[in-house]
Amino acid sequence: MRSDVLGLGLLALGGVLCAGLPGTPTVSEAKAEPAQVVVSAAQVTGAAAQATAAQAVPGPTCKLKGTAAVAKGARLHDAPSGGRAIASFTGALVPMTLSAIPADPAAGRARLSTSDSSPALRLDGYIAPSDVAVFTTRDIPVIAGHVWISSAQKVKLIAATADSLRAELSISGSEGQTAKASAPCDAFALQRGTPMKMEIPGSARGYLMRTSTIELFEQPGGDVIFTLKMLEGTAQLFWSTEAKPGFVHLMSRGDLTIDAWARLKDLEPLKKGEMMDQYIPPTTAVAGAQLALDKAPPIVKATRAIPVRARRDEKEKPIGEIEAGAEIYLLETVAGWTNVLPKALGMTPPDDGGFWIPASETPK
Numbered sequence: 001m002r003s004d005v006l007g008l009g010l011l012a013l014g015g016v017l018c019a020g021l022p023g024t025p026t027v028s029e030a031k032a033e034p035a036q037v038v039v040s041a042a043q044v045t046g047a048a049a050q051a052t053a054a055q056a057v058p059g060p061t062c063k064l065k066g067t068a069a070v071a072k073g074a075r076l077h078d079a080p081s082g083g084r085a086i087a088s089f090t091g092a093l094v095p096m097t098l099s100a101i102p103a104d105p106a107a108g109r110a111r112l113s114t115s116d117s118s119p120a121l122r123l124d125g126y127i128a129p130s131d132v133a134v135f136t137t138r139d140i141p142v143i144a145g146h147v148w149i150s151s152a153q154k155v156k157l158i159a160a161t162a163d164s165l166r167a168e169l170s171i172s173g174s175e176g177q178t179a180k181a182s183a184p185c186d187a188f189a190l191q192r193g194t195p196m197k198m199e200i201p202g203s204a205r206g207y208l209m210r211t212s213t214i215e216l217f218e219q220p221g222g223d224v225i226f227t228l229k230m231l232e233g234t235a236q237l238f239w240s241t242e243a244k245p246g247f248v249h250l251m252s253r254g255d256l257t258i259d260a261w262a263r264l265k266d267l268e269p270l271k272k273g274e275m276m277d278q279y280i281p282p283t284t285a286v287a288g289a290q291l292a293l294d295k296a297p298p299i300v301k302a303t304r305a306i307p308v309r310a311r312r313d314e315k316e317k318p319i320g321e322i323e324a325g326a327e328i329y330l331l332e333t334v335a336g337w338t339n340v341l342p343k344a345l346g347m348t349p350p351d352d353g354g355f356w357i358p359a360s361e362t363p364k
Contacts, residue, residue, distance in 0.1 A: 062163060064098040064134065065116050066191025069346075074131035076123060076347070078310070078319060080109050086125050086310050086319045087114075087347040087355075094346035095120050096190050098132055101160040105129035114347065119325030121308065121342040121355065129157050134167065135192040139257055140183040143225045146218060148257040149181050152193040172255050173234045175212075179256060198253035204239040206270035207248060214267075216260035220247035225260060238267070298330045299343060300363040310353045312337040322357065330362065338362045 072091035077083045080100075095116035102108035109126035134155055139148040149155065155167035158180065166182040212234065216226045230236060238258070242249035248267055252258045302325065307318035312335060322328055322340070331339040339354045349355055 062099065062101075062185035064101075064185065064188055064190050065096065066135075066189045067093050067095045067116060068133055068191050070094055070096070070127075070133075071131050074127065075350075076112060076114075076125035076127050077109065078125055078317075080111075080126050083126070084310075084353075085350050086353060087123055087349055089131075089347050090345055092344055092346040094344070096132065098127075098129070098190060101129060101157065101165065103160055105157040105160060114320070114342075115323060119302070119323040121320070121322050121326055121328055121340065123308070123320035123347065123355075125319065132190060133192075134188050134190060136167070136183075136187060137189050137193060138187055140167070140181040140187050142179045142181045142256070143260075146216065146258070146260045147179070147226050149179055150196070150253060150255055150257045152195040153255050154192070155188070157188075169255060171228070173230050173236070175229050175231055177229050196253070198251065198257070200239050201241055204241050204251075207238045207240060207250065207267040208270065209234075209236045210266055210268050214262055216250070216258065216262055217247070218260065220244045220261050222261070226258075238262075296329070299327055300330055301325065301327050302363050306357050306361050306363075308340070309356045310349070312354075312356050314358075328363075333359050333362075336360070 069091050070089035072089060074089045075085040076087040076089070078086050094114050095118060097113045097116060098110050099113075100111035102110060106129075110129045110132075111124070112127045112132065113122055113124050114120060115122035134157055136149055136151050136153050136155060138151045141148050149167070149169045153169055155169050157165055158168045159166035159182075164182055164184050165188055166180065167188065169179045169181075171177045171179055209228075209230065212230045212232050214228050214236070215224045216228070217223065218225050228236065236252070238248075238250040238252045240248045240250055243264070246264055247261045248264050250258060250260055250262050250267075302322045304324050306322040308320045308322060309316040310319050327343040329341040329343060329345075331341060333339075336359050337356045338359045339356055341348065341355065
């Protein structure tokens with residue numbers, strides 16, 4: 001796999017994930033096969049235009065959902081600031097709903113519920129937004145009509161309002177360059193979708209950057225709308241079917257989607273017979289860790305909702321509930337309380353806590 005060519009694409013590289021759960025869990029890493037959907041250039045730019053015109057989603061419904069792996073060791077707290085940790089994430093897949101995102105995501109916690117649509121052991125707490133991966137669900141405009149953050153790209157939330165989010169993409173292969181864009185909340189999710197590959201006409205010609213920096217124009221001889229600043233030695237690939245004196249109309253799709261003009265002198269045409277596909281790296285998605293307990297305790301299914309507390313005390317405010325239909329591990333029973341874990345082992349309690357339910361309500 002080469003990272004020094006048209007990348008503008010985001011490659012998900014996996015590492016071994018592990019977790020310290022009761023007993024000794026075995027850990028495995030699952031990698032999804034490369035998957036791409038082919039779309040035409042018109043579809044790509046059309047989708048981006050629709051994203052620009054999309055109406056804002058009302059604040060109360062501004063919730064990001066998905067099932068994904070939360071950063072191993074990230075903590076869920078019982079308050080927007082301060083408070084105590086009620087759970088740690090293990091790196092396994094967790095269904096999630098993120099809401100109440102602060103105006104400055106770097107300065108506060110967002111509300112997180114470990115449930116999406118299927119029954120789960122749901123904990124309701126607060127987490128640093130940076131601990132939860134966020135992905136684009138469609139192309140969102142950086143420079144309207146010319147540059148977009150592509151769909152299915154991992155981004156960092158940098159601002160939030162009642163009906164929209166502003167995100168930042170680290171451009172692959174660049175000198176730390178970022179692209180920023182704002183969009184309604186439904187343009188983002190907690191689960192990565194399938195990346196799209198732009199359909200390249202058979203008559204198209206490929207072009208590489210001659211230098212590490214290239215200026216993009218809205219039209220031949222027009223204003224500079226964006227400047228790519230790539231690492232020395234990288235070669236970004238574009239394609240084109242249109243040229244005018246001294247300029248070439250460029251298209252590309254990776255982590256950024258580009259539809260703009262550039263000076264011919266800044267480009268190197270591919271040699272005749274050279275295939276553009278050879279410059280495009282495959283896209284690989286990495287799944288969360290698959291965890292298991294060596295000596296697995298009983299697994300039961302809840303037939304009704306059961307409140308979960310962090311301590312064995314009825315006066316404790318519940319931190320969530322076992323939703324009806326959710327499967328859980330039954331651990332020890334102490335003084336009328338039973339400690340449980342979610343079947344997927346996506347989160348564990350802190351050393352001084354637990355996920356406790358009344359023994360009298362324990363599913364059989």
